[in-house]
Amino acid sequence: MFTGSVAQTWNDLAVYTGEKAIQALVGKERQQVFKVNAAQMRANYDGGVDFQLRDACTLLCAQTADFLYDEFTPRQTRYAAGSRPVLEAVVKEQLNGTTGQRDRMLMLMRFCRDLYQRDPGRNITDADYIFGGREEELIVKGEELCECLGRLFVALCEIAAIPARYVIHIGGGHIVAEVLVDGHWAYVDPRTGVHFERDDGLLASTWDLWSDPGLFRKQPDRIKAEISPRWTWDERVWKCEQIFFQPQEITGFTNYSLMDTPRYRYARVTQKEATRLGLWSHAKEYQKLTARIFGLAADGWRLDWSARKLVPSELIYRNDGFSQFYYHTAPMSAAQMAAEFIDPLAGTNVDILEWGLGPGSVFCYDTQVGQIFGEDLTEDQRAMLREGDINVWCNVMGMVREGIDPLRAAINRGHQQGLKMYTRLEMNHEYGPADDDNWMWIGFVGDFNKQNPQFRIPGSVRLDFKHPEVRTFKLNILREAAERGSDGISMDFAVYPPFFETPDPEILTDFVDEVRAMADQVGAAQERYIELMVRFPAAAADELGLDWKRWMREHLVDAVVPSFHPFKTEFDLDLDEFVSMGHRTGVKVYGCIFQSLGFHDTDATPDDERIGPKYDKAKTVEVFYAQAMLFHRAGVDGIQLAMAEGEWNRRPFFDDLSNPERMLYAPKRYMANQGPDSVRVVMFDPDQSSTQVDLRLADDTAAAQAAGHAPQVRLMLYLDRHLAEREQVIVQINGRSTVVVTRQDLSWDRPMPDRHDYFDPDWWRVGEYTMDIDPLSVNLGVNRLELHHVNSANGEQKTLSVRWIDVGVSY
Structure with missing residues (x-):
């Protein structure tokens, strides 16, 4: 970064001193920074001592x-x-x-x-x-x-x-x-x-x-x-x-x-005189130059995507604490639980196994604070549940009756396999309505809620954290988990808001502080440190009373997981603000990748035997890679894989998600984020025939091509109806290239149904139009798509919705 011979005398040093020093700098932008910094200091101090000291410096x-x-x-x-x-x-x-x-x-x-x-x-x-x-x-x-x-x-x-x-x-x-x-x-x-x-x-x-x-x-x-x-x-x-x-x-x-x-x-x-001398104009130029040479993003507390070095990160594998018992026909032994859900993670890139305590209001371990799932239900009430729910009750209670706590057994086995073990509590997962005919209310809601309706948010079955009794109940569950040997406590505020009738950030911050103090107390007694992680809706945290910035600044937490809510709106979650705060506080920031895209609820119901299974839009390996690479480009400290149970065993590519080098030139599939109604990206009508959509890509196609790869990029539009004979959707990409979508580009030629048939695994592909685009027309980072709808020539004006915009990148 510097040129010149070794300085052995004062005369030798002269070429590295004062204005002459600029010649020793390699790079025109660095030379320009040197000049502009001097000009800024001169204006700031009118050529006075502080400029003089800067002007006389030796490199x-x-x-x-x-x-x-x-x-x-x-x-x-x-x-x-x-x-x-x-x-x-x-x-x-x-x-x-x-x-x-x-x-x-x-x-x-x-x-x-x-x-x-x-x-x-x-x-x-x-x-x-x-x-x-x-x-x-x-x-x-x-x-x-x-x-x-x-x-x-x-x-x-x-x-x-x-x-x-x-x-x-x-x-x-x-x-x-x-x-x-x-x-x-x-x-x-x-x-x-x-x-x-x-x-x-x-x-x-x-x-x-x-x-x-x-x-x-x-x-x-x-x-x-x-x-x-x-x-x-x-x-x-x-x-x-x-x-x-x-x-x-x-x-x-x-x-x-x-x-x-x-x-x-x-x-x-x-300051008035310094301004007249050009202080702020020089400062503006200086800021732009330094951002470029250091690769800084807008706020100066994180790096631009192109400047950030891609390195392996931590990987957290999360289960929900329920599904691992749901899909296993009873009885399940502790050895079987370990063999299916813990041992497969040994020797992989997983650093932390986040073990769920249960479905929020009842629990899947030997709790002395709440109720075990299925405990104290009558035979008639159990008959309302699904077959898998009965498996949960039998599997958990079977171990408990043998004197084995499933939670303690999981933690101990995880430690034997070299894993850090976190325990996760869903902070407000209740299942309404409060009706004895509601099988979920009967099976999934504990006595604390059922017996204390005064603690609920009015008009809801969710608990209101303004009540000390609610916070004490949650704290005691977390204490129980900490005392069983967990390495970290995970408070999941993304499941499910709201937490107050009237949000109160002071109350929740005090509560997080209480949990931190409890973890420290238990940790001190056991001569170890217990970490605290919080997950919360990224976009709505402030309005929900979740003061995550304060939690990070005051080091109440060791890690944060900003997340989606509702998750189908955010394929690409912008974590820039959180990453910057992580750099400023030392608190880790994890990106959350959910098991599905969430466009349709595929959870089983007691009627499934009659109506059959339901399907979501497919979340393929290419989709997982795209989301993981977006998080790596953002600079997260790790990725939380939010799964239900043992999906790891069926998806070996999960092990790649913490290592960007493995995914860099692998195929990926990106999606534009949904609109406010969570149903479509955009809708055209006779009064609105043009719009803009931003979509971020974590692939640098120009760099890939320069490195000898052959990138291919495909644009996929999913429309709510088939295009007419002369109807078009024109897409301009970053002002560099244009593609025209016509009925000939239809790539999934099935009739458009009156409604989405969620019982067909490929229902989401209906209305799919696919076309190749110039790989050099897309950017690493934000891409601006301008969409124009041209109605058919017969003058008939029809509305048209774009349900999804996907971009596939391959090499």
Whole structure:
């Protein structure tokens, strides 16, 4: 990333210093960043000291590192006592007899870090905001900007006889310092409190961190505790990893001494004047450039899809805690349960087996808090249930009567197979209406709900979490699961909202905090840490009272699973906001892939023997690969496979879903997200003949072609009726190519039924039109499809609905 010979003398260093340094930078965009950063600093400080220090910096690179860490900065300070009495008084007050070079340095760092608290309400966009000034003036105003704090910190260290120097992250737009502590240079950020320790106990230098970026994630709690309350440790580490110490970054050093003040101009510049000088226009250009060179997405806390490296992620396999007992003819032994639903995961990419506690309100383990499924039902009531429901009751109770708790047995077997075992509670899964003729109410709802109608949301059978008794019941179930040995508690708020008559985020946050405290209490007693994961509807969390941002910021949870609700509306769930928050907090973010697409309910009913099985739109391996790759491109920490029971045994490709390399050039099938009514993507009528639909692809067809592959892309439209003779749907793709869909493109030539026949496995293919499109007309990421409906020439105006838009990619 740098060019030039090794610097062995001051003369050699000249080509890496000041304006000449631009020639040492490889890449036109990096050179432009160097220029624009200088122009921005000049405008910001009207050419004053903070610009002068930036303008005089010497690049840190392999060619200059030895010299910069040897002769470049004097190891003895030059400060003359009495020169700056106000600053001396500050140093004396802060050190207050502190001994030890590291402790003295840290006291001065904390002073600078906390200066903003003197006037926390100021805003740099205020017209009368003052940039810059002498060090004494910075203290009086409560300085908060990194460039001024870096200079102030270096000056205070000099008075304390601690050598220090100014460090500029030119691409990252951040200024820190290096301080000579215990004979070794230490990277210190006086604005945020960030510094790092090496394995040998010495503080790490800038070059140490460049050489060993693994140090960022190895810091002890006492180092992390120095972070300013304005940030989290995780967000500052992410900035270091992805920006300040990313290979594209440009870092420079400048020496600064209070004895050299005559060289500098200590201008005080108002925000209004800086704006006139071009500060914000330069800043806008600078932001665009740095986003490109670092591959940053819009909010700056995640990477653009094209910049993110695809790496394997964690894989969670989830069952519902019920279906594994439903499909197994009684009796089932603990050994059979393990052989079918746990042992097949050993040696695979599955890291966590998430074991369901049961269908929400009754349970499939030996609970002392709630009821076991089927317990206490009369023979007449059991006769209302399905054959599989009786299997559940017999299988679970059979083990319990033998003194075996299915949950404890599953956890123990999972541990033997090297799996982490989570236990999942469906937080509000109740089955209305509350009617003794409703077989689901009879079998699937526990006594807590049945005997306490006052705890329900009015007009519903769902429980209202405003009642302490409801929260206590749920907490005790989770405690029971934790005490059985689970490694993690999974609170599934996606099953099913709402949780209040009137949402109250404070109540739910306090409840999550209670669960966190309970897990810590049980974990401490058992000498282990119990993780906490929450799943919730991504789009509706706030209005439901689910304050996930607070849960992440306050580290109440270890992982979040933003999910769909209702799930048939979101084939592609946008997790950008959640991934960004994950980077800022260190809380893991998982994408959820559901077992089906959900366009039709295929759950069995007691009438199935009479009416036959039902079918959903097929969710093929290509569909699973597409959803998994979308999550990998988004940068999730892992994928949760939300299954019913042992589907893993029938779908060996599940093991690929955590490894993007296995799927990169495999066939995939994407879908556009459904419209608000969850029935169609778009509807044309005589008053609306054109529309736009966005569809994201995780395939980079241009890169694939450049790598020697031959991508093929197919567009599939599913219409609610067959096209007439001269009727057309014209699709423009990203403004680059156009396809015209006519009746000749019909690829599933069956009569259009009066209604969808969900008892035919291929019902969803009726009205399928397929055509090839130019593989280079599609983008990695968002694709804009413009659809135009052209009615038949006879003038008859007909409505037309597009039920689905699918895109297939193969190689």
